[in-house]
Amino acid sequence: MNITFVSYEVAPFAKVGGLGDVVGTLPKFLQKKVDSISVIMPFHKIVEKNIEKYNLPLEKIDENLYPFSHSLKYPFSVFKSVLPETNVPVYLIKNENLFSTEDVYEYPHPEHQTSYFCDASLSLIKNLLPDVDIIHVNDWQTSLIPVYLRNNYRDDEILNKKATVLTIHNLGYQGIFSPDTLNVAGLPGYLYNIDALEFFGQINFLKGGILFSDVINTVSKTYAEEIQTEEYGYKLDGVLKIRNEDLYGILNGIDYDSFNPQTDKLIPHNFSISNLxxxxxxxxxxxxxxxxxxxxxxxxxxxxxxxxxxxxxxxxxxxxxxxxxxxxxxxxxxxxxxxxxxxxxxxxxxxxxxxxxxxxxxxxxxxxxxxxxxxxxxxxxxxxxxxxxxxxxxxxxxxxxxxxxxxxxxxxxxxxxxxxxxxxxxxxxxxxxxxxxxxxxxxxxxxxxxxxxxxxxxxxxxxFSWDKSADEYLHLYKKAINKKNC
The missing domain is CATH 3.40.50.2000 (Glycogen Phosphorylase B;)
Incomplete structure (x- = not known):
């Protein structure tokens, strides 16, 4: 089984919140359970500083690639690094026009930036990672990937074989934009309807991910239940109920090697249960x-x-x-x-x-x-x-x-x-x-x-180590592949 994560932030390359921690850590625990695992992310401005700060390798492996459908025909380059203390490759999509701000989420037209990244990620996968079985997308910024796959690339002999898993880290952030974003993204106009991306006169990226992914999960069992209620559903509770049979909750974990009071180099006095x-x-x-x-x-x-x-x-x-x-x-x-x-x-x-x-x-x-x-x-x-x-x-x-x-x-x-x-x-x-x-x-x-x-x-x-959660993700990936092959 070959897995690739696609995420807008990955620690330590670029981290704003818990999403960066999860995608920067979970692959480390999955790598011994699957045939191959990789990560795709944007080459944000902060990335180069953090690569230097953490003394990580960096090499350019391709250039002058293009997204397949997107109206912004900017070329992009692909750089490669690795997650610290692993051999998990991290592929970085670089375009100076779109990934040009100091802050990860500061770009003035995020709908252009994120939709371009989604389509460019599929171009990267087809050109450089054709054997990937599962594309694991995260939050609204990457939720158009399953939309592209099910619509624009359903006849593509390589991409139409990819199963998708969407992890919702926070339902409160959905990526809601004007309908003309479909034209910019190069997605078909028929997606502007209530059974697809239309959302109260706008379009909703996360709604598209929920409807078109093979399997959906969120980051705790209780939250998976809560988001199907009006109080916590942010107007997507009805959509989530429709996908109820494919919705799971897997608790996040933490890296017990990095967060260890007995060895932590960032605290002045190490301690343990027996030495409080x-x-x-x-x-x-x-x-x-x-x-x-x-x-x-x-x-x-x-x-x-x-x-x-x-x-x-x-x-x-x-x-x-x-x-x-x-x-x-x-x-x-x-x-x-x-x-x-x-x-x-x-x-x-x-x-x-x-x-x-x-x-x-x-x-x-x-x-x-x-x-x-x-x-x-x-x-x-x-x-x-x-x-x-x-x-x-x-x-x-x-x-x-x-x-x-x-x-x-x-x-x-x-x-x-x-x-x-x-x-x-x-x-x-x-x-x-x-x-x-x-x-x-x-x-x-x-x-x-x-x-x-x-x-x-x-x-x-x-x-709350990642080992148990990694096994649950492995089970989820198998469900996604089976659903894709049905």
Whole structure:
């Protein structure tokens, strides 16, 4: 079985969110289970800097290739690198006109850029990877690939044999554009109808991927159920119900070799379940770095993520005044909505000994926060999978979450009575429920040290490695091939 992933971001070449982490990691665990695996992505401007930063190889392997159908007849070159610590090839599609911005998602006409990339990826596959069996596309940016295959290339002797798997990492982002985008993309006009890409007078790239892929999955079992409801479906719940028999949920994993508190080079003090004293040393190092009072018995509660309402930052903001009355410290790292960024900075100025607000992306600081915090907040409005809660548990930092999507699948409510569970959470989306969950955690932290240590050990013993998920993907690929051959 030969697999190729197609994605707009792949860590460490270009990473904006969890999509980059997943596509940069999952192939590493699949490579020993399949005949061959590769990755295709755009040659974004940031890619060259990261290739140099991580000392990765880079060679040009082809040039003057063209998309087959797209109206923008720009030529593209193909460069080749590898995923770090693997032999998985990464093919980079380069065109100076379209992939010309510093930010991965900054191009002014994303509908032109993404549709070109989809068609160019199929040109690359036909010319350089003709033996691929499965094309694994990710999110709306690559969702036109199954649309092209089922319509423009259904008679192509090479491309019509390819099965497709679409992974929806976040249904909230769909790629909705004007109908004339079909002409630019070189797709047939008959796709502008309710049973294809038409979507409330526009066209919807992700809807096309859902309808034309052989198999669809999302990144947790609970989220796969949630997106078929009106509350979470973002007006695609009806389409997803139509494809219900081909819709699966496979939980994301994390790389336990890279995220390992015993060997992590980005934290000052390595530690393990049997040596939690060094975890406290990381807390002191975190407090010192962020100019917070160094107090080992004061719990540090952290948040790492996008500063947006989807991540529950509105709930956190609503209770900060109350939380600062408690003997705790709060650390926040991330960027996002300017309204909340400015509000959080005001709170920091008001409570400088209680709050550290870091409006930036900083991988090294993130690792220290995971290692040095006592608790980790993820009160998301919705969360397809979430990786932060997995990272925090790996480092013995207790998650406080809203039980939705992947958070419901990975965090189990802790009870001192039976010492089972890995964190704390709530269901109804409200700041009062978040506060109650935080107070539950603090009550155990301050009043029952033995119980808290058992909770830490439970969290650190959780297994969210990619091995199990990789086996589930292998099963999914077989389903896609069987469906394609029916």
């Amino acid at each position: 004293d060094n975890k406290i040393k990381n807390k002191l190092a975190l407090q010192e770095q962020l100019n917070l009072p160094k107090k080992e018995n004061v719990p540090v509660i952290s948040f790492i993520g996008r500063i947006v309402e989807q991540k529950g930052i509105d709930l956190i903001s609503e209770i900060i005044d109350y939380l600062t009355l408690l003997d705790i410290q709060i650390v926040i790292l991330g960027t996002g909505d300017k309204k909340y960024e400015e509000l959080l900075i005001k709170y920091q100025n008001k409570y400088p000994d209680k709050l550290s607000i870091n409006i930036k992306f900083d991988l090294e600081l993130a690792q220290l926060i995971y290692a040095g915090s006592d608790m980790f907040m993820m009160p998301s409005k919705y969360e397809p999978c979430g990786l932060g809660q997995m990272y925090s548990m790996r480092y013995g930092t207790i998650p406080i979450v809203r039980y939705t999507g992947g958070l419901a699948d990975t965090v189990k409510e802790f009870s001192c009575e039976n010492n089972k569970g890995t964190g704390f959470g709530f269901y109804e989306y409200s700041s009062s429920n978040l506060l109650i969950s935080i107070l539950k955690a603090l009550n155990i932290y301050f009043r029952n040290n033995d119980c808290w240590k058992n909770l830490i050990k439970n969290a650190m013993s959780s297994d």
